[in-house]
Amino acid sequence: MVTFINGNGKDYNMICKLCLKEKPLIKAHIIPDFLYKNLGLYEADSKGQGRIHVARIQNNRFYYNPKGISDGEYDQNILCSNCDNVVLQAYEDYAKKVLFDGNYKLPEFQHEYIKDSSLGCEYGLFKNVDYTKFKLFLLSIFWRASISARVFSGEVKFGEKINEGIRKMLFDKDPKDPEDFCTILYFLNEPDITLKLMTNFKKIENNNSTRYAFIAGGMIFKFFLNKNDIPENHKPFIFSKSGELKIFNMPKDKIRLTLNDFFEEKLF
Numbered sequence: 001m002v003t004f005i006n007g008n009g010k011d012y013n014m015i016c017k018l019c020l021k022e023k024p025l026i027k028a029h030i031i032p033d034f035l036y037k038n039l040g041l042y043e044a045d046s047k048g049q050g051r052i053h054v055a056r057i058q059n060n061r062f063y064y065n066p067k068g069i070s071d072g073e074y075d076q077n078i079l080c081s082n083c084d085n086v087v088l089q090a091y092e093d094y095a096k097k098v099l100f101d102g103n104y105k106l107p108e109f110q111h112e113y114i115k116d117s118s119l120g121c122e123y124g125l126f127k128n129v130d131y132t133k134f135k136l137f138l139l140s141i142f143w144r145a146s147i148s149a150r151v152f153s154g155e156v157k158f159g160e161k162i163n164e165g166i167r168k169m170l171f172d173k174d175p176k177d178p179e180d181f182c183t184i185l186y187f188l189n190e191p192d193i194t195l196k197l198m199t200n201f202k203k204i205e206n207n208n209s210t211r212y213a214f215i216a217g218g219m220i221f222k223f224f225l226n227k228n229d230i231p232e233n234h235k236p237f238i239f240s241k242s243g244e245l246k247i248f249n250m251p252k253d254k255i256r257l258t259l260n261d262f263f264e265e266k267l268f
């Protein structure tokens with residue numbers, strides 16, 4: 001293992017956590033920046049420095065900093081330039097097109113809004129979504145949080161064995177089966193609140209089931225590490241190999257409850 005000396009004279013080893021090669025590491029975002037830049041959460045201040053607004057939990061209280069923080073949440077100890085800017089960036093570029101650009105950039109892609117009386121709910125249905133790219137995009141976010149030592153990702157820690165399993169999936173472009181390490185997306189259609197929110201990662205335990213979540217881009221992303229934790233009524237919303245992505249449209253009255261639950265505080 002090579003030890004490099006940085007500008008502060010401090011020793012550090014530069015092993016990229018994705019390719020496992022010794023390389024200089026770069027500032028890698030944990031939550032992809034398009035999830036807030038696209039929504040106007042990222043604005044330049046008077047000095048031209050980009051700011052984003054992050055809702056944080058401190059001492060169990062919801063804390064929203066209207067001035068924002070600089071340039072997102074990143075970790076400079078996890079990824080080399082190639083793994084961040086080429087390998088993972090390819091998944092992010094694709095996901096950005098699916099979630100925000102629609103068929104303007106993806107001609108094969110279709111989107112419709114479904115009111116499903118049998119499930120008793122409404123959802124956005126995206127068809128012909130590339131299973132490998134989109135699944136690995138979602139997985140890469142929670143993996144980055146798990147391998148990062150940043151406070152921001154604090155409640156997402158899967159352990160070395162699982163981190164290594166997910167690393168192989170990302171590196172080998174192997175998305176496995178839909179229920180394996182799945183992320184379900186829920187649209188929080190309360191723009192006055194949710195479009196201003198990006199949160200840190202949170203571990204949520206209820207009804208003997210564990211999931212990991214964050215809110216960004218007007219959505220709550222819920223990740224299930226163990227497939228036995230996926231509630232039956234969430235299973236229709238698991239991203240399928242046929243490329244059908246369903247984003248559950250959370251009913252208005254449930255959104256505020258969800259936010260209060262998320263922050264464990266009666267905020268709204």
Ligand SMILES: [Zn+2]
Pocket residue numbers: 016017018019020021023079080081082083084
């Ligand atoms: Zn690398």
